[in-house]
Amino acid sequence: MTAAPVTSAAPEATELAVPLPLLRRALAHRSLIAGLVLVGAVVVAAVCAPLIAPHDPAAQDLRAALLPPSGEHLLGTDHLGRDVFSRLVYAARTDLRIGAVTVVVPFVVGTLVGSVAGYAGGRLDRVLSYLVDTVLAFPFYVLILAIVAVVGTGERGIYVAYALVGWVAYARVTRSATSVTAAQPWVHAARESGLSHRRVLLRHVLPNTLPQAVVFLFTDVVFVIAAVVTLSYLGLGIQPPTADWGSMIADARAFLTTKWWLAAAPGLAVVVTGVGLSLVADGLTDLWGER
Amino acid sequence: MRKAATPLARRVAHALLRAGGVAAGVVVIAFLLGRLIPGDAATALLGSRATPEAVAELRGRLGLDEPLPVQLWEFLTRLVTEGDTGASLVNDVPTRELILARVEPTLWLVAFAAVFAVVLAVPLALWAATHRDGVADHVVRILTTAGIAMPAFWTGLLLILLFSVRLGWFPVGGVRDGYPVSVVLPALTAAFAIVPILVRSLRVQLVEVLRADFVATLRAAGLPERRILARHVLRNAALPALVLVGTNISYLLGGALIVEKVFALPGLGDLMFDAVGSRDLPVIQGVVIYSALAVVLVTLVTDHLAALLDPRLRRAA
Numbered sequence A: 001m002t003a004a005p006v007t008s009a010a011p012e013a014t015e016l017a018v019p020l021p022l023l024r025r026a027l028a029h030r031s032l033i034a035g036l037v038l039v040g041a042v043v044v045a046a047v048c049a050p051l052i053a054p055h056d057p058a059a060q061d062l063r064a065a066l067l068p069p070s071g072e073h074l075l076g077t078d079h080l081g082r083d084v085f086s087r088l089v090y091a092a093r094t095d096l097r098i099g100a101v102t103v104v105v106p107f108v109v110g111t112l113v114g115s116v117a118g119y120a121g122g123r124l125d126r127v128l129s130y131l132v133d134t135v136l137a138f139p140f141y142v143l144i145l146a147i148v149a150v151v152g153t154g155e156r157g158i159y160v161a162y163a164l165v166g167w168v169a170y171a172r173v174t175r176s177a178t179s180v181t182a183a184q185p186w187v188h189a190a191r192e193s194g195l196s197h198r199r200v201l202l203r204h205v206l207p208n209t210l211p212q213a214v215v216f217l218f219t220d221v222v223f224v225i226a227a228v229v230t231l232s233y234l235g236l237g238i239q240p241p242t243a244d245w246g247s248m249i250a251d252a253r254a255f256l257t258t259k260w261w262l263a264a265a266p267g268l269a270v271v272v273t274g275v276g277l278s279l280v281a282d283g284l285t286d287l288w289g290e291r
Numbered sequence B: 001m002r003k004a005a006t007p008l009a010r011r012v013a014h015a016l017l018r019a020g021g022v023a024a025g026v027v028v029i030a031f032l033l034g035r036l037i038p039g040d041a042a043t044a045l046l047g048s049r050a051t052p053e054a055v056a057e058l059r060g061r062l063g064l065d066e067p068l069p070v071q072l073w074e075f076l077t078r079l080v081t082e083g084d085t086g087a088s089l090v091n092d093v094p095t096r097e098l099i100l101a102r103v104e105p106t107l108w109l110v111a112f113a114a115v116f117a118v119v120l121a122v123p124l125a126l127w128a129a130t131h132r133d134g135v136a137d138h139v140v141r142i143l144t145t146a147g148i149a150m151p152a153f154w155t156g157l158l159l160i161l162l163f164s165v166r167l168g169w170f171p172v173g174g175v176r177d178g179y180p181v182s183v184v185l186p187a188l189t190a191a192f193a194i195v196p197i198l199v200r201s202l203r204v205q206l207v208e209v210l211r212a213d214f215v216a217t218l219r220a221a222g223l224p225e226r227r228i229l230a231r232h233v234l235r236n237a238a239l240p241a242l243v244l245v246g247t248n249i250s251y252l253l254g255g256a257l258i259v260e261k262v263f264a265l266p267g268l269g270d271l272m273f274d275a276v277g278s279r280d281l282p283v284i285q286g287v288v289i290y291s292a293l294a295v296v297l298v299t300l301v302t303d304h305l306a307a308l309l310d311p312r313l314r315r316a317a
Helices: A010-017 A019-047 A084-120 A122-137 A140-151 A154-182 A185-192 A197-233 A245-255 A261-289 B007-034 B041-046 B052-062 B068-082 B095-130 B135-149 B152-166 B181-211 B213-220 B225-247 B249-262 B268-277 B281-309 B311-316
Strands: none
Touching: A019 A084, A019 A261, A084 A122, A084 A154, A084 A197, A084 A245, A084 A261, A122 A154, A122 B007, A122 B281, A140 A154, A140 A197, A140 B007, A140 B249, A140 B268, A140 B281, A154 A197, A185 A197, A197 A245, A197 A261, A197 B135, A197 B152, A245 A261, A245 B152, A261 B135, A261 B152, B007 B068, B007 B281, B041 B052, B095 B135, B095 B181, B095 B225, B095 B249, B095 B268, B095 B281, B135 B181, B152 B181, B152 B249, B181 B213, B181 B225, B181 B249, B213 B225, B225 B249, B225 B281, B249 B268, B249 B281, B268 B281
16 A cells, blocks of 8 residues: 555655654554554553452442442442442453454454465355355344344353354455466465465464454454343343443433443443554554555 | 357356355354353243243243254245244234334334435545545544444434424324435434445545645646546546445444334344343344345445446456
């Protein structure tokens, strides 16, 4: 990608082109750093939840239900008198862990399938792209809901549903990156020099295509966390009493008009996490795109 | 002479073939979905307290005693001849009728969401593209990044809070106030989910358009920038925006079904949730198949609508 400014005079263009990549690099680092800071903060909160949360996230106290924010309860209490801030912090634990675990199988399977199809080409490639088209024809949530209905709700349902659906996107991303790389002359040279297909693919092609899959991984986690939270909001994901952002918003719905922060806070947590991950993805794209 | 066929005709034929293949795949996957149920499907669907007679009856109804290929064949024949995936396990009404009864709110919602998405995305993308790497570009980038991370149901709740509770402009939910007023907020919510995707793709395309020779010519001819943007660049952006909605229709439709739940619209999403709650397999399969077939159809049409309306794409084939 040559993202130079529009200029007709060639010498001028080269002069301009020097500071620009530097600027873009700095910007790339800035978005990467901002992203890492945001994601890092959420991860630290999740890992250190017992140290950060001032109260037991599951401790009910009906006499102290629906209290407004105060020094004792930073975000007030919910309808069962539980401390909302503590639940928010513990929910980060649940949602981040599930988000991270969910993408593992789709990432590995999708990247492998996409690599093989893109490298081999021909009939295998056509079968794969047909399969990808078919799975992508289903509206995501419709298919996920259907699978969850069949295999059961909760964490396991989420893992199974996403393992069945999510790999397709990785396969598509990796497939197109691989078929571009595999057409490079050096791949041909590597084969000519007697290396096996397996070695060329795994040791030479894959390291070149993996960055794209990794960037997609970060984007995908944003998507998966939103899906986990959505399923939990609908009562099909994380089951009570485990704290999770989606079920917190579902609980808060009844008090939307009077206690809006109960719904706003967990949603903001989702957005902050998602923005952080997206910034990391953007930063990595720019950084690796420079090479 | 084979070669005499126009590229467009050949492309349409190829696309039709491909769409047909995908449609067939969709039906097979939806059929297999029912066979994903761990253990005995009939027992799982009825619960462990069901009588053996009831389980046997359901096995017969679902055709579970037949070999798999026979089941698939029966599933396919019923779908093709009756457009149905069987009667609901809850109230015995054919799925086809349940879907027809619920399709109206969903159609209103998706149509309005598509329009809102284009109306919101085009100016934002134009604003970003004309101020590339400037403040506006960064503002739009931050907005779209945040937008992608916002779960649709949460956006919906915020919109309800602002426009329904505080301002009282729109109903909180339901369809008692008729169309289209009942679907304005839901459609806006569903649109918000795809606007970031549209803006990002459109921005890239618009940056290319702004760099195009004809824009330089117009500038050199002394046309005011505003006029170039409004009359020439915008026209080049509208069609891609529409096509982008088409390519993202699957995402839009899936999000719309979730949004229905938040706004209590009695559409396909509502039907789906009820079916999921009661594990009503034929209804689940029906919604899955019809929504996916709708996606296949819309994608097919938008791909070629673009080619028909834009002669350059026709030749590019």
